[in-house]
Amino acid sequence: MSIALEVILICLVAQAAVTDLALRKIPNVLVLSGLLLALLLHLLGGLHWAPLTHWMAGALAGFFLFLPLYLLRGMAAGDVKLMAMVGGFVGPLMALKVAMLAALIGGVMGLLMLIFNGRWREGWRNVAAICKPMLLRSLGVPLQAVPLAPGASVGGIPYGLAIALATMAVVALAHR
Known part of the structure; x- marks a missing residue:
């Protein structure tokens, strides 16, 4: 990947992270212009x-x-x-690396947010409400999945930040 692509990509994901932190939204115009660029x-x-x-x-x-996480x-x-x-x-192989690292970073961010917001319980x-039916079904107990109650979420994660940090790390590690 050329240096120009890397610099532009870093600028775009940094802007997405800042916007996601400030507004909890990633603008479509940023993503679409980045794809076309x-x-x-x-x-x-x-x-x-x-x-x-x-x-x-x-x-x-x-x-x-x-996409499965969105669905x-x-x-x-x-x-x-x-x-x-x-x-x-970055292409498909590096996209996989970025996604895996973003999932790790996002998981750590989520845990830290739960702890600092006092909502870990x-x-x-x-987690127990989601996993219990799956565990019981795997043991042969016939159950239907029960969705979480509306409003049961303990908060959202600014995942644009996790994607940006992962992208920067993967691009930087490609130069080692």
Whole structure:
């Protein structure tokens, strides 16, 4: 990946992180402009259609890595789109690395937020409510999944920050 792509990507994810922290939202215009910019830069720097396939594979990998979390209501749509943009810049293999590291960073952020907000007991109750039916079903007890009550969430995580930190780390470690 060229230095120009890396610098632009770092600027874009940093802006997404700041916006996510301030407004708890990642603007579509930031993500879409980043996707188009990644495509343009890949096309200018490569031969024939190879950059297009690299861009497309990365964007799809980034999108589909976080889509299940969005469908389970564990993540906002902006985070999924941001990960697709990151994948468009870095390609599918690095998108996987960024997603795995972002999941670790997001998990640590979530635990720290629960502890500092004093809501860790409620968080553990939610985890037990989600896991109990799965455990009982795995033991052969026929049960239907019961969704959490509305308002049972113990808070959202600014996942744009986790994606930004993971992206910066993966890009920096690629230069070792």
